Amino acid sequence: MSFRKRSEVIGGPPGVSPRTPAGVSRPLRPAVPGRGPIAPGTVPSRAPASPAGHVPPQPPSARRAQPPEIKNPAIRPSLITSQPTISTGGADLDKILLHQGLPLGHSLLIEESGSTDFASVILRAFASQAIIHNRIDKDQLHAHVVVIGVNPQWSNDLPGLYKGSSKEQKKAKIAANESKISVSNLANQSTRENDMKIAWRYGLKQKVEADAANDTDYTHQFDITQKLVPGPAATDISYIQLTPDYHTIIERLEAIVQKYESKVCRIVIPGLLNPSLYPPQCSSPNFIIPFVHSLRAVLRQHPNTALISSLPLDLYPRDSTVTGVLESLFDGVLYLQPFNQEMSQLIEKAYKNEPSKIQQGLVNIIKLPVLSEKGLMMIRDGEYAFKNGRKKFEIEEWGIPVEDEGEEKSTTKDIEF
Amino acid sequence: MSNQQQDLIFFQDNSLLSEEIITSESSVLSVISHVQGTSPSWLLNSLIENGLNGTATLINNDLNKKRSNRAEVFFVSFLHSKDFYIQNCKKNGLDLGHFTNFHFIDCFTNLFTKYIKDFKESSRGVSEIFGQIEKQVEAVGGTRKIVFIEGLELLLLSNAGKANDLLSHILKLNRKCRHLLVVSAQDSPQIVKLHANTTQDPAFEVSDFLVKLYHRSQLNINLQPLATGRANDITGSLTISRGSVPVESIIPGLRVVENEYIYHVTKDASIKLFYR
Numbered sequence A: 001m002s003f004r005k006r007s008e009v010i011g012g013p014p015g016v017s018p019r020t021p022a023g024v025s026r027p028l029r030p031a032v033p034g035r036g037p038i039a040p041g042t043v044p045s046r047a048p049a050s051p052a053g054h055v056p057p058q059p060p061s062a063r064r065a066q067p068p069e070i071k072n073p074a075i076r077p078s079l080i081t082s083q084p085t086i087s088t089g090g091a092d093l094d095k096i097l098l099h100q101g102l103p104l105g106h107s108l109l110i111e112e113s114g115s116t117d118f119a120s121v122i123l124r125a126f127a128s129q130a131i132i133h134n135r136i137d138k139d140q141l142h143a144h145v146v147v148i149g150v151n152p153q154w155s156n157d158l159p160g161l162y163k164g165s166s167k168e169q170k171k172a173k174i175a176a177n178e179s180k181i182s183v184s185n186l187a188n189q190s191t192r193e194n195d196m197k198i199a200w201r202y203g204l205k206q207k208v209e210a211d212a213a214n215d216t217d218y219t220h221q222f223d224i225t226q227k228l229v230p231g232p233a234a235t236d237i238s239y240i241q242l243t244p245d246y247h248t249i250i251e252r253l254e255a256i257v258q259k260y261e262s263k264v265c266r267i268v269i270p271g272l273l274n275p276s277l278y279p280p281q282c283s284s285p286n287f288i289i290p291f292v293h294s295l296r297a298v299l300r301q302h303p304n305t306a307l308i309s310s311l312p313l314d315l316y317p318r319d320s321t322v323t324g325v326l327e328s329l330f331d332g333v334l335y336l337q338p339f340n341q342e343m344s345q346l347i348e349k350a351y352k353n354e355p356s357k358i359q360q361g362l363v364n365i366i367k368l369p370v371l372s373e374k375g376l377m378m379i380r381d382g383e384y385a386f387k388n389g390r391k392k393f394e395i396e397e398w399g400i401p402v403e404d405e406g407e408e409k410s411t412t413k414d415i416e417f
Numbered sequence B: 001m002s003n004q005q006q007d008l009i010f011f012q013d014n015s016l017l018s019e020e021i022i023t024s025e026s027s028v029l030s031v032i033s034h035v036q037g038t039s040p041s042w043l044l045n046s047l048i049e050n051g052l053n054g055t056a057t058l059i060n061n062d063l064n065k066k067r068s069n070r071a072e073v074f075f076v077s078f079l080h081s082k083d084f085y086i087q088n089c090k091k092n093g094l095d096l097g098h099f100t101n102f103h104f105i106d107c108f109t110n111l112f113t114k115y116i117k118d119f120k121e122s123s124r125g126v127s128e129i130f131g132q133i134e135k136q137v138e139a140v141g142g143t144r145k146i147v148f149i150e151g152l153e154l155l156l157l158s159n160a161g162k163a164n165d166l167l168s169h170i171l172k173l174n175r176k177c178r179h180l181l182v183v184s185a186q187d188s189p190q191i192v193k194l195h196a197n198t199t200q201d202p203a204f205e206v207s208d209f210l211v212k213l214y215h216r217s218q219l220n221i222n223l224q225p226l227a228t229g230r231a232n233d234i235t236g237s238l239t240i241s242r243g244s245v246p247v248e249s250i251i252p253g254l255r256v257v258e259n260e261y262i263y264h265v266t267k268d269a270s271i272k273l274f275y276r
Helices: A060-064 A091-096 A119-134 A152-157 A166-179 A183-195 A197-201 A204-218 A246-259 A285-301 A321-329 A341-350 B019-023 B041-053 B082-092 B111-115 B119-139 B153-157 B163-175 B202-214
Strands: A075-077 A084-086 A107-112 A143-148 A159-161 A222-227 A237-240 A264-269 A305-312 A332-338 A361-367 A380-388 A393-397 B028-034 B072-077 B102-106 B145-150 B179-185 B219-224 B236-242 B259-265 B271-275
Touching: A091 A393, A107 A119, A107 A285, A107 A321, A119 A143, A119 A159, A119 A222, A119 A264, A119 A305, A119 A393, A143 A246, A152 A237, A237 A246, A246 A264, A246 A285, A246 B111, A285 A305, A285 A321, A285 B111, A285 B153, A321 B153, B028 B163, B028 B202, B041 B072, B041 B082, B041 B145, B072 B082, B072 B119, B082 B102, B102 B119, B111 B119, B119 B145, B119 B163, B145 B163, B153 B163, B153 B202, B163 B179, B163 B202, B179 B202
Parallel strands: A107 A305, A107 A332, A143 A237, A143 A264, A264 A305, B028 B179, B028 B219, B072 B102, B072 B145, B145 B179
Antiparallel strands: A075 A084, A159 A222, A332 A361, A361 A380, A380 A393, B219 B236, B236 B259, B259 B271
16 A cells, blocks of 8 residues: 655646556546546636536636735734724834824824934834835835934934844854754754654644734834834835924925825834924924824824824923813824832832843823724823833833842741741 | 603703704803713714704604705814714714715814924914814805804823813813813813812823813713723713803703713614613
């Protein structure tokens, strides 16, 4: 008894019958309809066979009629509302937004108090994420970044991909060396391939790998100490300079968004109303409210867009009218509240043996896209804390650290019961 | 606090948008105010449903008698597009795109790019907007008309309009329908500053507008978060109170049922109301 591979056609390669003598043509009609050898180029069908046993070939137009599957690795359905959602460039931020990212057609405002600029880390990761998405496929662009109000030098500081800890980088180097063609590598490779032979036969391995690749393409980890190399190209990013007339900005934005209609357009507005970027007249209600309202209209009209912006709260406190209106016009609002000196000292003292646990401030949720507008109470004050490290902008649940009162002294006295 | 789930009612005839108002010859004005964290969109969806069908599936089980084309419902929004309401009303079993008696007047998409372009002539722009709204309301025949208007405070906050002008437009619009519901944010001190000294402060205009509106209204609905802080099973409290002009003075026999509810809106858009 001999064994054959499942995929191998019984009777040898199609068109050649071992039982038929050479020169004698074998009829194509099989003994059992639908069980015969598959002619090359035809698709096996489970439909009942025609009375004559002949399956009429499908016209090419019928095959083409199926809608082409549009795949953009930058987009995923929201976990809550199933709306198309994009990653913000930070897995933790995606998680606290509850949608696993920012739903397209919506906006996020990052407010920050104090003299720090943690918000810019989030904004830059948001932009970098788009550029990394553009580098997944060689000939296809998936996203475009539009930066409003800053000069092109802003993109020089975009963070690069996190390549792992030094240990992981060494492992990656070894893996890279192993993948090079050499006699020893080829010898090792053949043994590894044998191990996977069964899985390969059923196509399982390829599927798992494809799924894993799709998962990793959606969001990436960025290293703020690394620069994005090579920097963004002109097809990746556009800049819109500020003008005292908000109509011009909106018109330019709409033109760019329409140009890149088939791609995800990520709009970034760093340091909204920061006096070093915005002229004084921009903080007047005649400019800022119509400007943000028109941006909201653009987002709703073009569902391939998403906006992120930062606002310095020391200049425009939360109880000011401007901030109140901005909070009502943006779909999502997060407030980064860095710890004061006393709190920072307490945390440093509590985690003196574990410096990686030291958090830098609180992340207060004021509004979440879609959910807050539906009437859900989404305000979360002091429930999350952030720490900005080389590895990533980490957001975790906040708990007041317990301060150890020195090392516990061992009991010297015998306890008598 | 009672544990039993309650139906929401505004008037003593156990109704939300009372039939007596719709059939009367008077015009009723209501104010729905809210703050950050208690968006009233779930309430508006149910009120739209009540206006169109007479039902309110999510907030009142007793209102279950469907009446097609109960009233002409106009929704004017300065904050949202039509898609927002079409999407959200699906939970109420409504496909707004197919209702001939639902009219959405979009004042959001082109507000500051088409209607109010030049702030030196903003009052003319505001007049044009209200002129068009009135025209659209008048163009539909019949008298059974309910109008919702949302996000008016944006005109005041951007210095596009003045409180007194807006009030005059609102009262004109109210006369063209049976029930006008004005939906406004009321965050204090960001949007409403009752002690604002300077007229240059946009919050002064909003405060002025709302205070004057409250002096004309018959029904006030206020949504706010719990004063005790966030709770997992409560979204906020809803207060129903009589306005300065009692509804019984214009429609005899009808009375606002003053009540305070606590409510909970869940992620799957189910709503639970309890007496407070």
